[in-house]
Amino acid sequence: MLILGIDTSTSAISAAVSDGCGLAVSRAVLDPRGHTEHLAPTIAAVLAEAAAAPADLCAIAVGVGPGPFTGLRVGLATAVTMGLALGIPVHGIGSLDALALQVAEHHTGEVLVATDARRRETYWARYAVAPGLVDPLTEPAVALPADLPEEARSLPVAGRAALLYPAAFGDPVHDADGQPVLDVDAAAVIALVRQGLASGKALPVQARYLRRPDALTTAERMSR
Amino acid sequence: MGSEPIVLGIETSCDETGVGIVRGSTLLADTIASSVEEHARFGGVVPEVASRAHLEAIVPTVERACATAGITLRDVDAIAVTAGPGLAGALMVGVASAKGLALSLGVPLYGVNHLASHVAVDIVEHGPLPEPTMALLVSGGHSSLLLVEDVTEQITSLGSTIDDAAGEAFDKVARVLGLPFPGGPHIDRAAREGQVTIDFPRGLTTGRDLERHRFDFSFSGLKTAVTRWVQAREEAGETVPVADVAASFQEAVVDVLTRKAVRACLERGVEHLQIGGGVAANSRLRALAQSRCEDAGIELRVPRPGLCTDNGAMVAALGAELLRRGRTPSVLDLGTDSSMPVTQITG
Numbered sequence: 001m002l003i004l005g006i007d008t009s010t011s012a013i014s015a016a017v018s019d020g021c022g023l024a025v026s027r028a029v030l031d032p033r034g035h036t037e038h039l040a041p042t043i044a045a046v047l048a049e050a051a052a053a054p055a056d057l058c059a060i061a062v063g064v065g066p067g068p069f070t071g072l073r074v075g076l077a078t079a080v081t082m083g084l085a086l087g088i089p090v091h092g093i094g095s096l097d098a099l100a101l102q103v104a105e106h107h108t109g110e111v112l113v114a115t116d117a118r119r120r121e122t123y124w125a126r127y128a129v130a131p132g133l134v135d136p137l138t139e140p141a142v143a144l145p146a147d148l149p150e151e152a153r154s155l156p157v158a159g160r161a162a163l164l165y166p167a168a169f170g171d172p173v174h175d176a177d178g179q180p181v182l183d184v185d186a187a188a189v190i191a192l193v194r195q196g197l198a199s200g201k202a203l204p205v206q207a208r209y210l211r212r213p214d215a216l217t218t219a220e221r222m223s224r
Numbered sequence: 225m226g227s228e229p230i231v232l233g234i235e236t237s238c239d240e241t242g243v244g245i246v247r248g249s250t251l252l253a254d255t256i257a258s259s260v261e262e263h264a265r266f267g268g269v270v271p272e273v274a275s276r277a278h279l280e281a282i283v284p285t286v287e288r289a290c291a292t293a294g295i296t297l298r299d300v301d302a303i304a305v306t307a308g309p310g311l312a313g314a315l316m317v318g319v320a321s322a323k324g325l326a327l328s329l330g331v332p333l334y335g336v337n338h339l340a341s342h343v344a345v346d347i348v349e350h351g352p353l354p355e356p357t358m359a360l361l362v363s364g365g366h367s368s369l370l371l372v373e374d375v376t377e378q379i380t381s382l383g384s385t386i387d388d389a390a391g392e393a394f395d396k397v398a399r400v401l402g403l404p405f406p407g408g409p410h411i412d413r414a415a416r417e418g419q420v421t422i423d424f425p426r427g428l429t430t431g432r433d434l435e436r437h438r439f440d441f442s443f444s445g446l447k448t449a450v451t452r453w454v455q456a457r458e459e460a461g462e463t464v465p466v467a468d469v470a471a472s473f474q475e476a477v478v479d480v481l482t483r484k485a486v487r488a489c490l491e492r493g494v495e496h497l498q499i500g501g502g503v504a505a506n507s508r509l510r511a512l513a514q515s516r517c518e519d520a521g522i523e524l525r526v527p528r529p530g531l532c533t534d535n536g537a538m539v540a541a542l543g544a545e546l547l548r549r550g551r552t553p554s555v556l557d558l559g560t561d562s563s564m565p566v567t568q569i570t571g
């Protein structure tokens with residue numbers, strides 16, 4: 001079953017294709033403000049590399065955040081319109097869960113996933129991981145790094161917040177090449193969709209914003 | 225007729241999610257999902273609220289448009305989408321959606337200019353666009369006077385607002401008069417019950433201003449004048465004659481708009497004037513433009529109100545025209561440009 005994976009919740013614009021039995025292609029472009037420009041060409045590139053056409057796809061897996069809103073929506077909008085045009089299902093995965101799965105290849109035990117939420121804040125959640133397994137211990141949340149619980153901040157950490165606020169966090173988890181795990185890889189989103197489908201889990205495609213829009217209603221302005 | 229190409233257009237530059245479908249120059253569907261009621265709670269359009277609403281609305285709106293047109297997405301020959309100008313985050317939802325469709329269907333993608341689309345929509349309403357045409361685009365987001373020599377390639381901006389857009393002035397004055405958002409229709413309605421009794425200022429219409437800003441507009445001074453006038457009455461303990469203020473304010477706006485538009489036609493030897501944008505729905509603007517155009521021997525073209533406000537049909541109409549004239553499609557790494565100049569018609 002050929003699945004296309006998409007994630008635009010971090011600085012990487014990531015697309016992947018895999019058939020679940022050997023064929024696996026993943027590409028990413030690093031450009032925190034270039035999601036609109038880079039996503040479609042990256043999807044076209046992974047499809048070409050997999051020698052697949054859009055019509056060969058059976059499902060789409062998309063990271064639903066949390067992540068900076070504008071970029072996050074690019075991935076979601078692309079995923080849902082592709083699903084509509086191709087007549088195939090679209091499944092959503094928490095983007096922090098995907099990062100946790102990436103870490104699980106190199107680490108067993110508890111980890112903190114903390115990504116860049118801009119405005120000096122981080123999107124974060126705690127996980128227990130083991131190779132191929134991700135168990136969320138907390139719901140994703142947004143906070144200033146210093147406001148995270150002490151026991152979370154001392155954990156090995158994945159995500160860009162580890163680079164941005166090194167003083168606030170523990171040691172970054174490194175991948176097989178010795179590089180810190182910073183951004184979501186759409187291949188991990190596909191892997192979690194396969195796990196979710198196998199266990200009959202609902203995988204709603206609903207953006208996780210965690211913040212409300214920056215605006216006061218007329219009623220709120222009056223009450224100030 | 226059946227062999228003419230089908231173009232689906234997506235418009236998300238502000239608070240309406242619009243999807244239009246055109247076959248050749250025939251409008252098949254014009255479907256809108258509006259988040260205006262959500263914005264009304266905030267007293268104006270909130271970009272993040274609009275972007276969230278676009279993402280929620282895009283799939284159902286495309287589905288409804290296809291159902292209305294009696295087609296499936298597989299029948300679509302090209303996708304067009306507003307690439308700018310507009311709210312950056314809102315535009316990105318539309319462009320990403322358009323790419324998702326174009327990539328999946330294997331059809332060309334046209335990223336287009338929102339303002340040029342406002343002009344092109346008249347093709348599906350009144351047939352081929354006479355060129356050159358003068359276009360007056362007035363809405364909450366724009367007040368532009370455009371010389372259209374080729375709607376797919378050559379548009380020149382002769383003037384635009386130097387402060388507030390015309391529709392913005394309607395919204396702000398409505399607030400001063402205690403009328404709901406959006407202000408345009410409420411002021412129009414109130415004005416019909418009133419008389420033009422107050423001589424409010426006409427921005428950039430005399431002396432040096434007229435020389436330097438021949439076809440530009442300014443509505444900020446007018447808005448301030450109305451506010452002061454209303455405040456003075458309130459402070460004096462008098463009742464504010466809402467209908468008369470609305471009528472007088474509206475007259476000042478449409479007088480300047482039509483005067484400058486007709487003058488531009490005469491000076492440039494252009495025999496057709498098109499009015500578009502949300503403010504084109506204003507009944508007084510239509511009436512005054514009609515009589516001034518008749519006096520000057522100019523043909524006036526105004527699409528029906530539903531096609532003047534932001535919609536997907538206008539984007540599909542421009543896409544169809546680009547396709548018909550064999551213009552080069554956009555590339556897959558098309559971006560958005562929130563301040564896209566009207567001289568740039570495709571992205």
Ligand SMILES: [Zn+2]
Binds near residue numbers: 363534
């Ligand atoms: Zn408009």
